[in-house]
Amino acid sequence: MEQIYLLEDDDSIRKLVIYALGSQGYEAKGFDRPSAFWKAMEGPRPALILLDIMLPEEDGLSVLQKLRASAATKKLPVIMLTAKNTEYDRVVGLDSGADDFISKPFGMMELVARVRAVLRRTAQQQENDNYQVGQLFVSPQRHVVRVDGEEILLTNKEFELLCLLLEHQGMAMTRDAIMDGVWGQAFSRENRTLDVHVRTLRTKLGPAGQYIETVRGVGYKIGGPA
Numbered sequence: 001m002e003q004i005y006l007l008e009d010d011d012s013i014r015k016l017v018i019y020a021l022g023s024q025g026y027e028a029k030g031f032d033r034p035s036a037f038w039k040a041m042e043g044p045r046p047a048l049i050l051l052d053i054m055l056p057e058e059d060g061l062s063v064l065q066k067l068r069a070s071a072a073t074k075k076l077p078v079i080m081l082t083a084k085n086t087e088y089d090r091v092v093g094l095d096s097g098a099d100d101f102i103s104k105p106f107g108m109m110e111l112v113a114r115v116r117a118v119l120r121r122t123a124q125q126q127e128n129d130n131y132q133v134g135q136l137f138v139s140p141q142r143h144v145v146r147v148d149g150e151e152i153l154l155t156n157k158e159f160e161l162l163c164l165l166l167e168h169q170g171m172a173m174t175r176d177a178i179m180d181g182v183w184g185q186a187f188s189r190e191n192r193t194l195d196v197h198v199r200t201l202r203t204k205l206g207p208a209g210q211y212i213e214t215v216r217g218v219g220y221k222i223g224g225p226a
Contacts, residue, residue, distance in 0.1 A: 002047040002119065006030045006079065007037045007063065009055055012105075017050065020108035021115070034058050042156055045076060045143045048119055050111075051098075053082035061096055068097040069182060071163035072156065075141060077122045079114060081106075123224060133165040133223045136208040138166055147208045157182060158201045161194075162222075165212065169223040172215040 004026050008014040014030040027048040029046075031037040034057045044153055046212070049067070053060035060080060067073040076098040099118050102111060131138040138145040140163050145152045154162065164181045165173065198220060202209030211222050 001079050003027045003029065003044075004048045004050060004115065005037065005040065006049070006050040007055065007060070008052045009033060010052075013081075015211040016108065017111065020112060024112050026115070034063055037063070041073070041170060045073070045141075048077045048079065048115060048122070050081055050115075053080060064096050064098060068158055069181075069184075071167055072140060072160040074145070074163075074167075075122075077118045079118060131169070133166070133169070133211050134208065136205065136211060138162060145205075147206055152204055152206075154201070154204060158197055159195055165220060165222040167182065168221075170221070172221040174216045175219040177221055186190070 003102045004021055006014060006017055006021075006028060008017065008030065009032045011032070014032065018028040018030050029040065031040065034055060051063060055063070061083070064078055064080070065192065067076060067078065068189045078097070080104060081102055082096045095107075095182065100114050102114060102188075115209045129139070129141055131140075135148045138144070145154055145159065145161065145162065160182045161178065164178060175194060198212060198214075201213055205212075213221050215221050
């Protein structure tokens with residue numbers, strides 16, 4: 001069953017949307033604030049996110065930008081929900097990477113139809129978004145990593161690191177670019193965090209760990225010519 005996350009601080013709307021999605025066969029989980037949402041995102045990824053713009057702690061556009069900045073969630077489908085209905089708000093939402101935009105008040109059947117459409121479109125694209133390098137298979141959308149058909153369990157940061165290298169397959173990525181892409185620009189680049197994660201990632205990938213190459217004086221790369 002496909003799981004959907006809803007980040008909406010209005011209790012009545014949140015309960016109604018979760019009920020409507022549940023009645024249509026979806027497993028929906030609601031969050032009233034971004035901190036609870038981010039905590040849940042440390043676990044298995046949902047198939048789709050419904051995201052309100054006006055939120056406590058941080059607005060929905062900021063949440064969306066963080067999702068799009070991470071290699072692991074960059075292509076996770078997001079539908080924006082907002083009371084705002086100006087052309088400017090719609091353009092900002094779509095330009096920030098939203099897959100669809102629904103203005104409140106909206107009908108539940110319209111919402112369910114939009115969810116189905118986005119999930120159907122995502123499923124069609126999903127096949128092309130997978131990575132295969134020798135024995136290594138990675139599906140960013142489904143958060144799956146396999147080596148010789150055996151599933152490998154990674155931490156979120158290890159998974160984001162692997163996806164970032166695969167997204168730039170064949171290219172030598174600098175240490176700074178990797179740190180920014182996985183940990184963010186505010187994270188200190190002077191510690192050994194990256195090297196430790198690369199080492200544990202190689203170990204967990206077993207025979208496929210050799211695909212992650214150290215490029216002396218630059219950083220790391222995966223795939224491409226030797």
